[in-house]
Amino acid sequence: MKTIAIAGAGAMGGRIGTQIQEAGYDVTLLDYWKEHVEKINRDGIEIQTETDTYHLDIKAKFPEEVNEQYDLIIILTKAMKSKEMIEVLNQRGAIKSDTAILTMMNGLGHDETFATVVPKSQIFLAVTMWTAGMRGPGQLLLEGDGTIELQRVDGVADERTETINQIFNDAKLNSHVSDNVFQSVWSKATLNSVLNPLCTILDKRIGEFAQYEQSREMITPIIEEIVAVADAKGIELNFDDLVKKVEGSYPDELQGLHYPSMHQDLHSGRYTEIDYLNGKIAQYGKEVGVATPTNALLTHMIHQLEMKYVEA
Structure with missing residues (x-):
């Protein structure tokens, strides 16, 4: 998976996206927050941890600006905005027939929402115990430890599941494949x-x-x-x-x-x-x-x- 989009680049999306970027992958943050997107593109994203503060250069776009296809799209909007997000990305041609659509949003029913746009074979659910915070536009607060577990929503094992799991672990996100997500x-x-x-x-x-x-x-x-x-x-x-x-x-x-x-x-x-x-x-x-x-x-x-x- 060469191209990865984080759709919803708030606190948690910022954490997942920046850690994957730091692991050497090509990541684009997608968000509607104008000041946030503009600051990231101008100054990079500022990351504060328990021990350090530093800047990371990472791409950021508004969803309506998307003009490329992605191998993996991780949706981390607020739950009520997720359907709008996946529909916009589909209209913009960002979703291929084999693009993996993964979410670790809180709540229930996201698989049903996404299934109105893409087949279940493209949908992956994940649960995370990571936390994150925002100190302002383009400013992340990343503290503590966490885990991720994931599975394709229809329970079928495929190569993409293992690839996503490897990406998360390369990003030090402590991931494992679930047998009952x-x-x-x-x-x-x-x-x-x-x-x-x-x-x-x-x-x-x-x-x-x-x-x-x-x-x-x-x-x-x-x-x-x-x-x-x-x-x-x-x-x-x-x-x-x-x-x-x-x-x-x-x-x-x-x-x-x-x-x-x-x-x-x-x-x-x-x-x-x-x-x-x-x-x-x-x-x-x-x-x-x-x-x-x-x-x-x-x-x-x-x-x-x-x-x-x-x-x-």
Whole structure:
């Protein structure tokens, strides 16, 4: 894979793209943020780590400027912008018949969205535990460690899967090929479907939420509904494991001191990804005949808050 595009060059897209570039691959960052794209092309991208600050030259374009084809496109937009992104890239001729389209966005249903544009044989799902931050246009904050797991969405093994995995490992992203990526996707979506809406509605950091003695009673019905929906869709999740995953994030040295991304989006005046988390659980519940009143209520509550914080 000689040409790689990162579609959605925010914090996580910046991390993935710059590490792949530093591994010697040809990477282009694609984004709609005008100041970000212009600064990268003018000054390079500034990377701050725990020990160093340096600049990296890397190509950046607006999606409508794309005039080449890519072997691998990694989509890391906000979930609600992903369909627009893949459609624009398809219209611009960026997607070949063998281009691998990979996403490690949070939430559920991205494979279904992409399948309206390209065959499932071209779609790859990944789950990442890496984190990243932005300090401003063209400025990345990269701290901590992480992992990636990936699989072709239809479960079929092919040479591209191993090639992508090798690219990630060349970039020191600690990647491995999964034999059940959907289980991992749903597990991470459960974590986000619990902590994102609850901390956003309550205006609390994760650790502050955890200080409530009856917090487990609050998270239990959310997780129970997700497990039931997943089971109806043939995805095996373990309730106790998911509770441990959520509660394992509470300590300050892990995520306890942080507001979840949904809280950050809302209080920055941006729409949230609720429809791809609790909203998607509620949608799937209707489709498979499983009641999801808690997840549906949380979805409505976040949309109510969007009416307050997001300008029309």
